[in-house]
Amino acid sequence: MEQFLFDSWTSLFRTLGIGLLSYVMLVLQLRLSGKRTLSKMNAFDFVVTIALGSTLATMLLSKDVTLADGAAAFALLISLQYIITWLSVRSEKIQNMVKAQPALLLYKGKFMEEDMQRERITKEEILAAIRSQGIGNVHNVDAVVLETQGNLSVIQKTEDGSGSVLQNVKPNQL
Incomplete structure (x- = not known):
């Protein structure tokens, strides 16, 4: 002992x-x-x-x-x-x-089901990310992106429709 x-x-x-x-x-x-x-x-x-x-x-x-x-x-x-x-x-x-590409999981209120399945992300996880940004409605979100380091980025809609930063995101189903 x-x-x-x-x-x-x-x-x-x-x-x-x-x-x-x-x-x-x-x-x-x-x-x-x-x-x-x-x-x-x-x-x-x-x-x-x-x-x-x-x-x-x-x-x-x-x-x-x-x-x-x-x-x-x-x-x-x-x-x-x-x-x-x-x-x-x-x-x-x-x-x-070496690097993964960002994946578009939600775009203009539409869930990208195929991309979500490939990335193994559920609707509930996306909705939780939206809520964590203080947004109560999916329709107030322009996009949700799974970033290369694994976090979810929520891009809120702007009043004039500009300001989207989806340059390197691969939208497979748009």
């Missing part, structure tokens, strides 16, 4: 020391790589963020992973993220591989 609560002072000091050093190392590497590394702009960005957190946790808790191994893992993940985002800005083919 004793080892369950406390193993040794050496183990405790190792965790604290590795934790401090790996945290500093991660912050420095993230600062060098730029803001985009943790932006969560799409699923690929989100996966890299999770992988960095998992690497940090493994470094802290596993005696089998050295600080140098962890630093190499951080550098690899951050470098791959940088390369992929650099390439995706310059190549539409890479961008289409």
